[in-house]
Amino acid sequence: MHKTLHIVSGTTVTNVMKQAKLTGDFLEWYDFLHEGPVPKNFSLLQRSKIRAYFLSEEKYIEFNTAIQIFELRNKILKNHQKYKHILLWFEQDLYDQLQLLEILNWFSLHINKKVKISLILTDKHFADYSFQELQKASLQKEIVTNKHMILAQKAWSALSDSTPLSLFNLLNESSSELPFLQNSVQRLLEEYPNTMNGLSRTAHQALLTISKGQKRQKQDIFIESQKQEQLPFLADIIFWKILDKFIEYKLIIQKENSELYITDLGRDVLIGKKNWITIKNIDHWIGGVHLSDDNLWCWNIQERTIGKYYYSTVLSTLLPVKHSSLK
Numbered sequence: 347m348h349k350t351l352h353i354v355s356g357t358t359v360t361n362v363m364k365q366a367k368l369t370g371d372f373l374e375w376y377d378f379l380h381e382g383p384v385p386k387n388f389s390l391l392q393r394s395k396i397r398a399y400f401l402s403e404e405k406y407i408e409f410n411t412a413i414q415i416f417e418l419r420n421k422i423l424k425n426h427q428k429y430k431h432i433l434l435w436f437e438q439d440l441y442d443q444l445q446l447l448e449i450l451n452w453f454s455l456h457i458n459k460k461v462k463i464s465l466i467l468t469d470k471h472f473a474d475y476s477f478q479e480l481q482k483a484s485l486q487k488e489i490v491t492n493k494h495m496i497l498a499q500k501a502w503s504a505l506s507d508s509t510p511l512s513l514f515n516l517l518n519e520s521s522s523e524l525p526f527l528q529n530s531v532q533r534l535l536e537e538y539p540n541t542m543n544g545l546s547r548t549a550h551q552a553l554l555t556i557s558k559g560q561k562r563q564k565q566d567i568f569i570e571s572q573k574q575e576q577l578p579f580l581a582d583i584i585f586w587k588i589l590d591k592f593i594e595y596k597l598i599i600q601k602e603n604s605e606l607y608i609t610d611l612g613r614d615v616l617i618g619k620k621n622w623i624t625i626k627n628i629d630h631w632i633g634g635v636h637l638s639d640d641n642l643w644c645w646n647i648q649e650r651t652i653g654k655y656y657y658s659t660v661l662s663t664l665l666p667v668k669h670s671s672l673k
Contacts, residue, residue, distance in 0.1 A: 349370070349429060349430045349431060350369065350370030350371070350429060350430070350431045350432070350433060351370060351371050351372075351373060351422070351426065351429040351431070351432045351433070352368065352370050352371070352372045352373070352432075352433045352435060353372075353373045353375065353432060353433070353434050353435070353449060354372060354373070354374055354375070354435045354436075354472075355374070355375055355376075355435075355436060355437070355441065355442045355445055356374050356375070356376060357374055358473055359374075359435060359472045359473065360372045360374055362472055362473050362475065362480065363435075363472070363480060365477065366475075366477035366480040366481060367477070367481075368480060368481070368484060370433070371422075371429075373419060373422050373423070374419075375419065375445045375448075375449065376415060376419070377397055377401075377416075377445065377448075378441055378581060378584070379441075379444035379445060379448060379505075379633075380440050380441065380444055380534055380537065380579070380632070381404075381584060381631075382397065382400040382401070382404070382630075382631050383396055383397075383400055383631040383633075383634070383636070384397075384505060384506050384631070384633045384634055385506060385634050386503070386506040386507060386508065386634050387506075390420055390423070390448075390452055391420060394413070394416035394417070394419075394420060395413070395416075397412070397416065398412035398413045398416055400631075404587070406583060423449075423452065424456075426453075426456075426457075426458060426461055427458035427460065427461060429461060430460075430461065430462065431461070431462050431463075431464065432461060432462070432463045432464070433464050433465075433466060433484065433487060434446065434449060434450075434463065434464065434465045434466065434490070435466050435468075435472060436465075436466070436467060436468075437467075437468050437469075437470070437471060437472065438467065438468065438469050438526035438529070438530075438577060439530070439577040439578065439579035440530045440533045440534060440577070440579040441579040441580075441581075442579075443524075443526055443527060443530035444505065444530065444534075446465075446498070446524070447498050447501050447502045447505065447527075448502060450490070450494060450495060450498030450499075450502075451498050451499050451502035453490075453495065454495035454496075454498060454499050462489070463489075463490040464487035464488060464489055464490060465487065465488045465489075465490050465494065466483050466484070466486070466487050466488070467488075467524075467525065467526060468483070469526075491523070493523045494523045494524065497521060497523050497524055497527070498524065500516075501513075501516060501521075501524070501527060501531070504516055505534075505633040505634065506633055506634035507633070507634050507635070508634050508635060508636075509635060509643070509654075510535060510538065510632070510633075510635055510643055510652050511652065513531055513534070513535065513633070513652075514531075514535060514651070514652045516528065516531050517531055517532060529576075529577070533547075533577070533579070534632065534633070535645055535652055536645055537632060537645075538632060538637070538643055538644055538645040538652060539622065539623055539628065539637070539642070539643075539644045539645070540644060540645050540646075540647050541644045541645065541646045541647065541648075541655065541664050542618040542647060543615050543616065543617070543618045543620070543621055543622055544615075544621040544622035544623040544624070544644075544664075545615065545622050547645075548571075548580060548584075548585070548588065549588050549592075549622070550616075551571040551574045551575075552567065552568075552571050552585065552588050552589065552592070553592065553597060553598070553608065553612060553615065553616050554571075554574075554616060555567050555570045555571045555574075556592075556598055556606050556607070556608045556612070557608045557612070557613065557616055559607075559608075562605035562606055562607070563604060563605060563606075564586065564589060564604070564606065565582070567589070567606065568582050568585045571585070589606065591626065592612065593606075595611075595625050595626050596609055596611055596612075597609060597611055597612035597615055597625075598612050611625075621657065621663075621664070623639070623642065623657060623664075624657060627639055628642060639657075641654075642654065642655050642656060642657070642664075643655070644664060653666050653667070654666070654667040655667060
């Protein structure tokens with residue numbers, strides 16, 4: 347058993363670190379927590395089962411495979427006292443930052459005081475590091491303090507809350523211990539349906555890319571839409587589901603050569619003449635928020651705020667629910 351445990355976001359990072367001959371054991375977190383339910387007041391074990399069910403229902407992975415991955419991950423975490431030192435290696439994008447919150451929140455409740463935890467944050471991809479840079483980064487680690495833990499607890503609680511209001515409030519609070527937190531919170535809020543056309547930012551970027559007509563193949567559309575991200579975080583498998591829904595509801599069509607074209611309906615949605623939530627029933631989770639037609643939270647692009655809305659069929663527009671918005 348090695349004295350050091352490296353916790354990272356996925357296999358790619360592990361492979362690079364092993365090539366750089368960093369010594370220790372490696373734990374890969376995997377889960378993309380910006381998609382699907384992350385409900386409040388569940389243990390890691392309980393939440394793992396919820397996440398495994400979600401991932402299998404969405405056909406991202408087989409249920410039993412997900413359970414096995416999570417069980418092994420959780421077992422290593424539970425037995426963390428076997429290590430003298432734990433290094434958390436995470437990048438600044440949304441995918442990594444939500445994983446970091448889950449891990450720090452767990453350690454805040456279960457840490458063995460004999461184990462030292464350190465944090466290595468980067469504003470670029472670890473895969474782009476040279477072996478020498480990785481070795482140097484491992485020596486420039488930041489010791490995780492009680493302040494880190496408290497902030498992570500607060501942010502994790504906000505993420506798993508049944509409304510996004512606590513999450514929104516984090517944008518106006520100090521978070522210097524986790525310098526990439528606020529940008530991640532902002533980006534997650536942008537995944538709520540927007541008040542102009544009901545699309546998430548990711549879905550809007552996808553439809554916009556298709557509308558320009560320069561990219562027709564799915565992979566090219568994915569790459570082009572990701573260029574609109576300051577910090578790309580999305581797995582292509584999630585992007586394909588967005589395109590599949592657009593095809594199903596006829597916002598785009600797929601020709602025999604697999605090329606994608608926007609329809610008149612798609613253009614109407616893109617410019618806000620039609621609203622996506624009136625075409626497809628809303629039924630999905632962001633953190634602890636279960637979005638539905640009766641629990642519709644939207645991101646106001648102009649005001650950059652989050653609020654609860656309902657769709658008025660009489661006025662053919664979204665209207666805010668009073669006392670449910672923050673600015």
